[in-house]
Amino acid sequence: xxxxxxxxxxxxxxxxxxxxxxxxxxxxxxxxxxxxxxxxxxxxxxxxxxxxxxxxxxxxxxxxxxxxxxxxxxxxxxxxxxxxxxxxxxxxxxxxxxxxxxxxxxxxxxxxxxxxxxxxxxxxxxxxxxxxxxxxxxxxxxxxxxxxxxxxxxxxxx
Amino acid sequence: xxxxxxxxxxxxxxxxxxxxxxxxxxxxxxxxxxxxxxxxxxxxxxxxxxxxxxxxxxxxxxxxxxxxxxxxxxxxxxxxxxxxxxxxxxxxxxxxxxxxxxxxxxxxxxxxxxxxxxxxxxxxxxxxxxxxxxxxxxxxxxxxxxxxxxxxxxxxxxxxxxxxxxxxxxxxxxxxxxx
Numbered sequence: 001x002x003x004x005x006x007x008x009x010x011x012x013x014x015x016x017x018x019x020x021x022x023x024x025x026x027x028x029x030x031x032x033x034x035x036x037x038x039x040x041x042x043x044x045x046x047x048x049x050x051x052x053x054x055x056x057x058x059x060x061x062x063x064x065x066x067x068x069x070x071x072x073x074x075x076x077x078x079x080x081x082x083x084x085x086x087x088x089x090x091x092x093x094x095x096x097x098x099x100x101x102x103x104x105x106x107x108x109x110x111x112x113x114x115x116x117x118x119x120x121x122x123x124x125x126x127x128x129x130x131x132x133x134x135x136x137x138x139x140x141x142x143x144x145x146x147x148x149x150x151x152x153x154x155x156x157x158x
Numbered sequence: 159x160x161x162x163x164x165x166x167x168x169x170x171x172x173x174x175x176x177x178x179x180x181x182x183x184x185x186x187x188x189x190x191x192x193x194x195x196x197x198x199x200x201x202x203x204x205x206x207x208x209x210x211x212x213x214x215x216x217x218x219x220x221x222x223x224x225x226x227x228x229x230x231x232x233x234x235x236x237x238x239x240x241x242x243x244x245x246x247x248x249x250x251x252x253x254x255x256x257x258x259x260x261x262x263x264x265x266x267x268x269x270x271x272x273x274x275x276x277x278x279x280x281x282x283x284x285x286x287x288x289x290x291x292x293x294x295x296x297x298x299x300x301x302x303x304x305x306x307x308x309x310x311x312x313x314x315x316x317x318x319x320x321x322x323x324x325x326x327x328x329x330x331x332x333x334x335x336x337x
Contacts (some may be wrong), residue, residue, distance in 0.1 A: 131272075132237055139271055148271025153236035155280045156243035 001080050005047055012040060026083040029097045034086045038101045041073060049073035055108035057116035061142040066090040067118050088118065097123040115140035161304040175311060183308040184214040189225035191242060193232025195289040196259040200231045215299055222248040234262035236275045246281050254284045256300050259291050266290060
């Protein structure tokens, strides 16, 4: 089914970078098109990827295309998985939200924002999820030290 | 004192402080601050098999206002530290603290930015219990040590006791605050 999905995508959106590993298809999508691609994959009768099983961030720590967002999709009717990737620059770590496509993306995107500082344009409620609201850093970025920034998380007085 | 001789066996003389401390040590009601997996062993400690009722500590009070000791059982993150401190502050004096398990005592295996490297960074601790998690016997041992401490009338947080293996107070180098 991978070839079929890729053909459908390329027929609609033009050539896209893709790879296949152990029968799982990964497609790299420009971030401007990500919402359209997601909607297409969800709605098209031959795809019907109606479950966003995970959405996560990645820090490549490279000068270009530093931050990535990865979408793991599952089609319950077809019992098939594919993966989408999109990248953003360090200077402008903004990716359009897909919370309008799959409602579950709301919290996944909040978590990704919390940990990587990737902002999701159009997100209805982009707050921190795990860390305190006043925390200023993004701990899963590669340049964040393991033991944190001294004084950034206050402790109660003894 | 000569009073017992004059009055016979029906009288016992002591200091009022000692009498009060004796009462206190045999009715230490714990506040179960179960934050993670150590709490399972803490439940066994209070349950029928290990039966902390034998030592007067069976009444796990979920209101800090009715408790004497707080058993902090689990990984304490910086976000949770505020909660632990708030609950500790709500307990009436006199109050004591048991740090149960490696995470609570020293951060344990979580040497990261978000885990407090030992709750003694924000509340005074009376007894540290080693283990991951400690066995309920070990927690009973901590309770008995704390009872001795209460009987001696020591102030809280003074000269903390370490139970079990040396891992409870083993820290990587000097103790540092994580973040």
